[in-house]
Amino acid sequence: MPRIVVDVMPKPEILDPQGKAIVGALPRLGFDAFSGVRQGKRFELAVDGEVTEAVLAQAREAAETLLSNPVIEDVVNVQVVED
Amino acid sequence: MPRIVVDVMPKPEILDPQGKAIVGALPRLGFDAFSGVRQGKRFELAVDGEVTEAVLAQAREAAETLLSNPVIEDVVNVQVVED
Numbered sequence: 001m002p003r004i005v006v007d008v009m010p011k012p013e014i015l016d017p018q019g020k021a022i023v024g025a026l027p028r029l030g031f032d033a034f035s036g037v038r039q040g041k042r043f044e045l046a047v048d049g050e051v052t053e054a055v056l057a058q059a060r061e062a063a064e065t066l067l068s069n070p071v072i073e074d075v076v077n078v079q080v081v082e083d
Numbered sequence: 084m085p086r087i088v089v090d091v092m093p094k095p096e097i098l099d100p101q102g103k104a105i106v107g108a109l110p111r112l113g114f115d116a117f118s119g120v121r122q123g124k125r126f127e128l129a130v131d132g133e134v135t136e137a138v139l140a141q142a143r144e145a146a147e148t149l150l151s152n153p154v155i156e157d158v159v160n161v162q163v164v165e166d
Contacts, residue, residue, distance in 0.1 A: 004117075007125050022126070022149065031145045033138040034087075036129035042090050043105070046119035055116040062114045066105065 002051045004059045007077035008068040009040035040076070043067050051080050085134045087142045090160035091151040092123035123159075126150050134163050 010016045018039040026034055045062075047055055056078070063075045093099045101122040109117055128145075130138055139161070146158045 009125065009127065019126075025149060026145060029145070029149060031141050031149075033130060033141045034128045034145075035131045038127045038129075040125040040127070042092065042123040042125040043102075044092065044121045044123070045117045047116060048118045058114050058116045062109060062112070062117075066108060066112060066114075 002047050003081045004045040005079045006043040006063045008073050009076050014072045085130050086164045087128040088162045088164050089126040089146045091156050092159050097155045
């Protein structure tokens with residue numbers, strides 16, 4: 001069954017307290033290779049049948065309206081994944 | 084600056100109440116193409132300098148220990164993204 005993956009990230013200018021907490025915890029656990037972390041969301045939408053252009057358009061619109069808050073978040077990726 | 088993207092999803096057998104809420108809201112908003120939704124997390128780890136095999140190994144270990152809860156979540160993707 002094909003799925004559509006939607007990735008949503010906080011806008012660069014928006015503070016990301018979860019990311020800040022993770023970047024603080026990493027060196028305490030011995031992970032010293034990373035200078036910053038941002039945490040966003042990943043959605044997998046299951047599609048019955050074929051992913052047509054209309055289905056993909058619905059996914060893009062749902063991503064911008066329901067799955068993300070366009071004031072503080074960017075939809076960075078809408079992508080079909082075949083299993 | 085290269086980034087490492089880590090994707091974490093709830094395990095298939097784990098109930099995902101956020102996904103359930105979204106799948107209920109979609110048809111009310113006119114999106115009728117989707118039969119299921121799962122919500123997970125996406126992390127972007129910023130790396131200063133080059134992404135070596137050692138850095139990638141750190142990212143994989145951090146993904147399994149700090150960024151996900153292996154009891155209820157799967158790390159589905161650890162991937163380098165060049166800007």
